Amino acid sequence: PYKCQECGKSFTVSSNLSRHQRAHAAGSATDPAPAAPRARGLPYECQECGKSFRRNKELATHQRLHTGRPPFQCGHCGKGFSWSSHWERHQRVHTGEKPYQCPECGKSFSRSSHLYRH
Structure with missing residues (x-):
């Protein structure tokens, strides 16, 4: 497991931790990171990995990756x-x-x- 040193959230995939850490950086005043996903028109965020989507259906499809039961x-x-x-x-x-x-x-x-x- 990969753990965020800032908030303690754990991830099973290192790239998900990296994405999560970029979200922390986007909130930093010293880091000119890209706009937060919601500001870019991606209002639906996966609570498991932090990835954001334009449509709720896309989020629902994505979340199947985290269930461990492929359809x-x-x-x-x-x-x-x-x-x-x-x-x-x-x-x-x-x-x-x-x-x-x-x-x-x-x-x-x-x-x-x-x-x-x-």
Whole structure:
């Protein structure tokens, strides 16, 4: 666990602690940090990690990451996913589907990012 030295709040992920500490810094008169999330039009804040969102629905979707119970589960191997798009992408591991083909050499890839890297 990562603990904030200023307020004592604990986080399981170091980047969440960093984001939280930036929020403390934004309140400091000596630090010209960016405006607080609410001032930038992000009124919905996750109480678990401090990340802010423009819409309540986005916050609700994000909060699934903290529950430990991903809503999308693979029927083949049981792996869980917080996002349907990640579940869909994972299915290619089992099907062998490679929908992204290089126009130069014909090699196929399961992810567009792999084709781009190629």
